[in-house]
Amino acid sequence: MQGIFVKSPILKMALGILGALGCIILLFLVLATENVRMADQTDNWAAREIENGALLYANNCASCHGPDGKGLLGVAPALNSHYFFADAGRLADINYIGSLESYVRLTVAAGRPSKTNSQWAQIMPTWGSQFGGPLRGDQVIEVTKYVMNFQDAALAQTAEEDPFQPFLDVRKPVGEQSIAVLMGAAPPPVEEAPAAEGGVRAPAELFTAMACVGCHNMDLPQDASNRGPVGPNLGNLAEVAGTIVPGMSAEEYVYQSITEPGAHVVEGYITGIMPPDFATKMSEEEIQGLVAWLLDPTQ
Amino acid sequence: MGVQQDIREKGLLAAVAGIGDDVFTRVTAGISVGEFRRMLQGEAPGRPNPRLKPHSEAFLLHIKPTYYHESATRWNHTFRLGLLSTWLFLIETITGLLLMIWYAPSPDRAYTDMITLLTNVPFGQFLRDLHRLGAEMMVAIVTLHMVRTYLTGSYKAPRQFTWFTGVVLFVVTLFLSFSGYLLPWDQLALWAVTIGTSMAEAVPPAIVGETVNLLARGAPDIGANGLLRFYLLHVIFLPLILILFFFVHYYKVVHFGISLPADEEEVGEDTASRIPAEKRVYYLPDVAIDELSFLTIFTMVMIFLTLFFFQAPLEHIANPQSTPLHTVAPWYFYWLQGLLKVADKFIVGVLLPGVLLVLLIAIPYLDMNPSRRGKDRRVAIVAGIVAGVVMIILSWMGTPYYAVQGAPAIEIIQELMPEEGSGPVREEIGYAHLPLGVFSTDDHAEYEDEEFALLMHEFTTAVEKFDEEQAGFNAARGQVTITQEQPGLKKLNWEIFWFDAESNEGYYQRPFWLHEDSIYWEQYGFKPVFVGYLTSMFSGKE
Incomplete structure (x- = not known):
C-alpha cells in the first residue's frame, strides 16, 4: 500500500x-x-405557532376583535379579557365543560353561523377549511x-381594565356576568339599549351595526353563478328589486323585506333566519334611509 | 466427531479452542484465528493463499476483487471517491429508512411529522441533519468522482460503458437528492420543486410538456398527489435504479480493473487487469484495512459536521398561495437557475440538459485520442476546465446574491428579517435585545444595548445604500416600532418612507412577530446545547 x-x-x-x-x-x-434539545425544540415550535x-390574527381577526384582542363595542367580544379566561368566566356562564383552547379552536374553525341571542354586529364567520372556510387546519391551530x-396578560387585568362587554346569549342577568362581580364587586348598572340616540344613523353604519353585512354581500350580484350562502347577495339589488314580486315597486319590496322578512323569502333560502324585529331597532326615518341607500346603484 | 470424544482425546482447553476456531472460521467465511492473527501481524500468506477463501464463500466479498494493482490503490489516484459514494448511499439508506418511520407523505401530515421528528424523537434531528448532509455530500462526491475520471482519462477504451453507467448513476443521484427536497413540505421544498418541474413544461409540443408536468406533479400544481409521487420516486423507484446501475457499474470496474496512472503504461495499452505478482495488493487484509479505517474516519467527520456545522432547514409550511421573495434551487442546480436569467425556459430546462447529457455519455466516443497522459490531452483538459469554470460562473449567477432585486423597501426588510430562514434579527439579535419603542434610522441615537445598536446600524446602512444606488428611492427613512403584543411576544412593525423620482411619497410597512422561545434553524441542534453546557459550567465556577 502506497x-x-x-x-x-x-x-x-x-x-x-x-x-x-x-x-x-x-x-x-x-x-x-x-x-434538553427536544424540550427546547418543543418550546421553539410552540413559539413559532404563536408567531x-x-x-393570521392581524390579517383576519383584528378588524373585529381589535388589534389588541380587546374587542370592539357591539361588533365582537373581547378575547384579551379576564372574563374570557377566568375559570368562573365565559365558559362557566355558557356551561361549556371542555377546555378554553378547544372552545376557541371550535369557534374559529366552525364559526358561529347563528344569530340567536347574539348582540354582535356580525356573525363569527367560518374559518376552518374543513367547514368551507379559508384557513387550513394548522392555521386554525x-x-x-x-x-x-x-392568557397571562388577561388574567392580570383588574375589573376596571377588563374590556368585557356583557353577553346576551347567557341566561345569567347581564349584571352578574362581569368579572368585577366574580371578584366580589357590586353589579355594574345595566347599559341602556343602543337605540336611536336622538340623531339618525347613517345607512352604511346601520348596515354593519344591524349585522346585515354578516349575511348579505354588497359586492357580489345575486345570479345563477353567485348565490349568497345564507342571505341573497345585494350587489345587483337596484336592478332586480322591482321585478321580484309582481306589482311591488323596488322601494316597497325592500322596505317590506326589512320590516317583515318572512313576507317573501327568495326561493332556496330558509324562512326565519333574518331577524323579524328591525322595525323596533331602527326608526322609520332610518329604515327609509337604508332602503334608499340599498337601492342606490352608485353607493 | 462428538464433543465428548473430542475432549477425551485433546483435553478440555484444546477442545474449546478448537470449537472457537471453528466458529470464527465460519463467521469470517474461511479465515481461521491463526490466519487472522498473521494478517494483523503483517505476515505474508501461505500457499495456496488461505485469504482468498472469503471471496468465494461470502456474498458481499465475492464482488470485490481479490487483489488490486499497487498503483491503483494509491489514495491520490482515485481519492476513494467511488467507495465514498457507495458508503454515502448506504448511510442515506439507513437514515432514510429510519426517517420513514416518522413520516407520512401527505400534505396534511408531512410538515407536522417534521416537527414531531424534531421535538419528540430522540436522535430525530440528528437523523434528519445527517440524511440531508449525506445527500448533499453524495451529490458533491459523485460529481468529483466523475471529474477525477475525466481528468485521468479513465473513461477511454475499454471503459466506455463503465462511464455510461457512471453518468446514469450521476443523474439518478441528482434526481434522488432533488426528489427528497419536496418531502418536508415546507416553502423551500414546494417552490424549488415547482420551479424544477415547471422546466419539464417547456418540452415541445405544448401537449407533451403539459403531460410530463402533469405526470410529475399529479395535478396542474403540486399537491397531495405530487408529494406522493415524489415520495415514491425518492424511496423506491430511484434507489432501485441506482442499485441496479451500481452493480452494473461496479461489475465493469472489477472486470476491467481500476485504470492505472497513465504514465505507468504505454499509450493505448491497458494492463489494469493483468497484474504481475509483485504488484499485487490483496484485498484481505491490506485494502480492507485501508477502506475500513478510511470510512470510519470519514463517518466520524461527517457526524462531527452534522452536530456542529450543519442543520437541515425547515421553513414555513408549504403555501401554494404565497411565493417567497427569493426562491432558490438546491445548490447543484444553481447553474440552471443562473441560466434561466439569460435564456429561455425551453433552452435551459430541456435543450441544454439534454445536450449536456448526450455529450457526457458521448465523451468516450468523441475523444479519439488514445493517450490518457495529461500532456497529450491538453485540449480535453482545457475543455474540461473551461466547462467547470462556466458551471461555476453560472452557479454564481444563480445564487441569491445575484437574484433579481425587488423594490428597495422590500429588500431592506428582507435583509434584516427575511420571510423565510432567520436573518440577523432572529438569529443574532434575538428577543431579549429588542427594546420597546419607536426607532428611526434618522435618530442616529446611542443605544444602550450593543446588539440593538448593531441592528439599527445595519438598518441605517441598508437604507442609505439603497438611497444612494436607486434613483427612485430618495430621502429614505426607516422606522421600526417594537411593541409587546402579548406576554413573551414582541411585534416589530417595519416601515420605510421615501420619495420616488417624481417626488411622490412612497411607503411600505411589514409586521413581524418574535416569540421569546423561538430559535431559528441556524441556532439549534446539538451545538447551542453543548455551548450552553460549557458556558454554564464556566460561569458556574466564576
Whole structure:
C-alpha cells in the first residue's frame, strides 16, 4: 500500500479504531443532551405557532376583535379579557365543560353561523377549511395558540381594565356576568339599549351595526353563478328589486323585506333566519334611509 | 466427531479452542484465528493463499476483487471517491429508512411529522441533519468522482460503458437528492420543486410538456398527489435504479480493473487487469484495512459536521398561495437557475440538459485520442476546465446574491428579517435585545444595548445604500416600532418612507412577530446545547 499520507497498516488500524471511538463518543454526547434539545425544540415550535398565529390574527381577526384582542363595542367580544379566561368566566356562564383552547379552536374553525341571542354586529364567520372556510387546519391551530397566549396578560387585568362587554346569549342577568362581580364587586348598572340616540344613523353604519353585512354581500350580484350562502347577495339589488314580486315597486319590496322578512323569502333560502324585529331597532326615518341607500346603484 | 470424544482425546482447553476456531472460521467465511492473527501481524500468506477463501464463500466479498494493482490503490489516484459514494448511499439508506418511520407523505401530515421528528424523537434531528448532509455530500462526491475520471482519462477504451453507467448513476443521484427536497413540505421544498418541474413544461409540443408536468406533479400544481409521487420516486423507484446501475457499474470496474496512472503504461495499452505478482495488493487484509479505517474516519467527520456545522432547514409550511421573495434551487442546480436569467425556459430546462447529457455519455466516443497522459490531452483538459469554470460562473449567477432585486423597501426588510430562514434579527439579535419603542434610522441615537445598536446600524446602512444606488428611492427613512403584543411576544412593525423620482411619497410597512422561545434553524441542534453546557459550567465556577 502506497498511500501518500498513511502507509503503515498499524497506523491505519489505530486511526480506524479512533474513528469508531469518535463516532461512539459523539453519539453519546447527542444522547446526553437529547432531552434538553427536544424540550427546547418543543418550546421553539410552540413559539413559532404563536408567531404565525399573530400574523393570521392581524390579517383576519383584528378588524373585529381589535388589534389588541380587546374587542370592539357591539361588533365582537373581547378575547384579551379576564372574563374570557377566568375559570368562573365565559365558559362557566355558557356551561361549556371542555377546555378554553378547544372552545376557541371550535369557534374559529366552525364559526358561529347563528344569530340567536347574539348582540354582535356580525356573525363569527367560518374559518376552518374543513367547514368551507379559508384557513387550513394548522392555521386554525396557530390562531388558537395566539389567542390562548393572551392568557397571562388577561388574567392580570383588574375589573376596571377588563374590556368585557356583557353577553346576551347567557341566561345569567347581564349584571352578574362581569368579572368585577366574580371578584366580589357590586353589579355594574345595566347599559341602556343602543337605540336611536336622538340623531339618525347613517345607512352604511346601520348596515354593519344591524349585522346585515354578516349575511348579505354588497359586492357580489345575486345570479345563477353567485348565490349568497345564507342571505341573497345585494350587489345587483337596484336592478332586480322591482321585478321580484309582481306589482311591488323596488322601494316597497325592500322596505317590506326589512320590516317583515318572512313576507317573501327568495326561493332556496330558509324562512326565519333574518331577524323579524328591525322595525323596533331602527326608526322609520332610518329604515327609509337604508332602503334608499340599498337601492342606490352608485353607493 | 462428538464433543465428548473430542475432549477425551485433546483435553478440555484444546477442545474449546478448537470449537472457537471453528466458529470464527465460519463467521469470517474461511479465515481461521491463526490466519487472522498473521494478517494483523503483517505476515505474508501461505500457499495456496488461505485469504482468498472469503471471496468465494461470502456474498458481499465475492464482488470485490481479490487483489488490486499497487498503483491503483494509491489514495491520490482515485481519492476513494467511488467507495465514498457507495458508503454515502448506504448511510442515506439507513437514515432514510429510519426517517420513514416518522413520516407520512401527505400534505396534511408531512410538515407536522417534521416537527414531531424534531421535538419528540430522540436522535430525530440528528437523523434528519445527517440524511440531508449525506445527500448533499453524495451529490458533491459523485460529481468529483466523475471529474477525477475525466481528468485521468479513465473513461477511454475499454471503459466506455463503465462511464455510461457512471453518468446514469450521476443523474439518478441528482434526481434522488432533488426528489427528497419536496418531502418536508415546507416553502423551500414546494417552490424549488415547482420551479424544477415547471422546466419539464417547456418540452415541445405544448401537449407533451403539459403531460410530463402533469405526470410529475399529479395535478396542474403540486399537491397531495405530487408529494406522493415524489415520495415514491425518492424511496423506491430511484434507489432501485441506482442499485441496479451500481452493480452494473461496479461489475465493469472489477472486470476491467481500476485504470492505472497513465504514465505507468504505454499509450493505448491497458494492463489494469493483468497484474504481475509483485504488484499485487490483496484485498484481505491490506485494502480492507485501508477502506475500513478510511470510512470510519470519514463517518466520524461527517457526524462531527452534522452536530456542529450543519442543520437541515425547515421553513414555513408549504403555501401554494404565497411565493417567497427569493426562491432558490438546491445548490447543484444553481447553474440552471443562473441560466434561466439569460435564456429561455425551453433552452435551459430541456435543450441544454439534454445536450449536456448526450455529450457526457458521448465523451468516450468523441475523444479519439488514445493517450490518457495529461500532456497529450491538453485540449480535453482545457475543455474540461473551461466547462467547470462556466458551471461555476453560472452557479454564481444563480445564487441569491445575484437574484433579481425587488423594490428597495422590500429588500431592506428582507435583509434584516427575511420571510423565510432567520436573518440577523432572529438569529443574532434575538428577543431579549429588542427594546420597546419607536426607532428611526434618522435618530442616529446611542443605544444602550450593543446588539440593538448593531441592528439599527445595519438598518441605517441598508437604507442609505439603497438611497444612494436607486434613483427612485430618495430621502429614505426607516422606522421600526417594537411593541409587546402579548406576554413573551414582541411585534416589530417595519416601515420605510421615501420619495420616488417624481417626488411622490412612497411607503411600505411589514409586521413581524418574535416569540421569546423561538430559535431559528441556524441556532439549534446539538451545538447551542453543548455551548450552553460549557458556558454554564464556566460561569458556574466564576
